[in-house]
Amino acid sequence: MKQGIDKQPVNQVQWIDRNELNANDYNPNHVAPPELELLKTSIKEDGWTQPIVILEDKTIVDGFHRWTVSGTPELMEMTGGKVPCVIVNFDKDHRMMSTIRHNRARGTHAVLKMADIVREMKEDNLSDKEIMDRLSMEEEELERLLDNSGMTIRGTKEVEGFGKSWVPTNEK
16 A cells, blocks of 8 residues: 555545446445435535545445435535445456445444433433434334443333332332
């Protein structure tokens, strides 16, 4: 790999019309529609924080899903249909390995850590609706995360106090 900051691909970001880019024919990664919607929300709220990696012929090496959502009217309007890109010059094997590395390096999402984050948002008085809308969650997912964080709410909604059918004892 090239040495020095000025030689790094990310130091050469170019804004290119998204319609000039092409998907590769080997990417094994798939993103479900709810996650695509979340990606779109992320770009709308945070802006473009990561460029699309492309070859000189404008074939996408990494960033296919960012490119996909960039075609929505809201995102097209943000940048006039252009997307941030870095151009790399990799042979076929190298670019396929690069695609897989980019996909696998994203890791897994730790549910318990996410539950803690959602609990903190609730403690900061964010509404359920705002959390669900901005994180593309359904009510059941939010409830499960809050349950996992120690804020048990499922099964106690609209309940004022506990019933008297169970009484704790010290018996063993």
